[in-house]
Amino acid sequence: MNWLKKIMIGRYGIDQLSIALLIVYLPFSLAAEVIRVNWLNLIALAPLAICYFRIFSRNIVKRREENRKFLVWWYPFKSWFNRNFSRIKDIKDHRYFQCPSCKQKVRVPKGKGNIRITCPKCRTQFVKRT
Ligand SMILES: [Zn+2]
Incomplete structure (x- = not known):
């Protein structure tokens, strides 16, 4: 070489x-x-x-x-x-949701049932099943 x-x-x-x-x-x-x-x-x-x-x-x-x-x-x-x-x-451990008001993507842990998610950008709260 x-x-x-x-x-x-x-x-x-x-x-x-x-x-x-x-x-x-x-x-x-x-x-x-x-x-x-x-x-x-x-x-x-x-x-x-x-x-x-x-x-x-x-x-x-x-x-x-x-x-x-x-x-x-x-x-x-x-x-x-x-x-x-x-x-x-x-994708195995987390789910991704979109904030209903500002469309920010939010990552939450899987398998926690119905949880209230607070958007880190606009502070809007929404409930989703994980
Ligand atoms: Zn938001």
């Missing part, structure tokens, strides 16, 4: 944008193989080529700025996914 270290000296390497480009490449590549359309293969190769270009690029400042812009764009999707994924993990 010493040869790889020597090649990578002064080059940018892998970041989140490179990984995202690989993830974009995979379904296009699979689709191109399954339906056997040549131009789709060319489209599939574009993100892969950009990914390799970025990994071996020596313009580290520019690649870092591209990655920063990508992360700013990606953050809302990531936080939405994390929020919903943690809710799926939590």
